[in-house]
Amino acid sequence: MNYILPIASVLLGFLFVIIIKPQNQRNLKLLLAFSGAFLLSLTAFSLLPEIYHDLHTNENPKTMGLFIMIGILMQIFLEFFSKGAEHGHVHLNKKSNSFPWLLFISLSIHAMLEGFPLHDHEMLVWGIIIHKLPVAIILSTFFLESKISKPKIAGFLILFSLMTPIGTFLSTCLPFASTYQHYISALVIGVLLHIATVILFESSENHKFNISKLIVIVLGIITAYFI
Numbered sequence: 001m002n003y004i005l006p007i008a009s010v011l012l013g014f015l016f017v018i019i020i021k022p023q024n025q026r027n028l029k030l031l032l033a034f035s036g037a038f039l040l041s042l043t044a045f046s047l048l049p050e051i052y053h054d055l056h057t058n059e060n061p062k063t064m065g066l067f068i069m070i071g072i073l074m075q076i077f078l079e080f081f082s083k084g085a086e087h088g089h090v091h092l093n094k095k096s097n098s099f100p101w102l103l104f105i106s107l108s109i110h111a112m113l114e115g116f117p118l119h120d121h122e123m124l125v126w127g128i129i130i131h132k133l134p135v136a137i138i139l140s141t142f143f144l145e146s147k148i149s150k151p152k153i154a155g156f157l158i159l160f161s162l163m164t165p166i167g168t169f170l171s172t173c174l175p176f177a178s179t180y181q182h183y184i185s186a187l188v189i190g191v192l193l194h195i196a197t198v199i200l201f202e203s204s205e206n207h208k209f210n211i212s213k214l215i216v217i218v219l220g221i222i223t224a225y226f227i
Contacts, residue, residue: 002118002125003165006111009129010161013136017144022137031134032087033213036199037220042127043192045225050121051185064186071190075110082106086135087199090142097147104156108163110191115167116177117185126227127192128164136161 022028051064075086081102083089090103114128136157143153171177177184200217 002122002168005125005129006115006132006164007161009132010136010157013133014140014157017137017140022141028134028137030212030216031137032199034216034220035130035134036087036196037217038130038224039127039192040196040200041221041224042123042227043189043196046123047117047121047185047189047192051182051189054182059182064182067183067186068190068193071187071192072194073190074187075191075194078106078110082110084198085139086110086195087202089202090138095147097149097152099148099152099156104160107160111160111163112167112170113184113188113191115164115169116171117181117188118164118168119171120181121185123227127224131195132164 016022052061055061055064079086083103085103085107111132114124118124118128139160140153140157143156171181171184
């Protein structure tokens with residue numbers, strides 16, 4: 001399921017756009033707010049406690065914090081190229097028909113990193129699914145309104161959907177992934193913390209939460225707690 005579900009969430013987002021043709025951006029912002037709250041809560045309830053609990057006695061807990069901060073900085077760096085697509089923004093020229101390589105590479109690195117901890121933190125798969133679904137909807141909506149050809153769109157989304165499972169596969173066969181699994185998990189936690197907090201802040205208008213967004217954020221927190 002760790003391999004299938006991340007692929008299914010991207011393809012489901014694409015099919016949703018094809019079939020439903022969503023026009024209401026407000027509902028999409030609510031879905032993003034839910035995903036941000038869910039990711040942040042899953043990190044706080046599960047991922048953070050697990051990496052600190054599994055530390056060996058000779059390991060410095062401060063090192064985990066260092067790798068979390070490196071993960072945050074890494075995600076900020078990736079967003080120079082993705083322009084914030086990981087949290088619901090696509091800033092590309094719709095009139096261009098060229099393949100968006102920088103966007104693809106930055107999103108692929110991000111998605112592959114997410115796959116590495118799945119072998120040890122299986123609950124993370126639900127956070128990735130809920131995170132990928134609105135991103136796939138936003139990407140699909142943009143691409144279908146652009147002049148990018150349908151084969152290029154299909155290639156982008158299929159390859160993007162495979163990146164998280166590839167990361168999961170590599171984590172099981174690369175020797176260093178097993179040796180440094182705590183540090184890799186801490187790195188991914190930093191990435192998720194940055195994305196989740198940015199989604200929550202950007203889901204508000206003028207940094208003010210209305211009642212609908214507050215409700216979905218609370219639902220995201222409750223869902224992550226009981227899942």
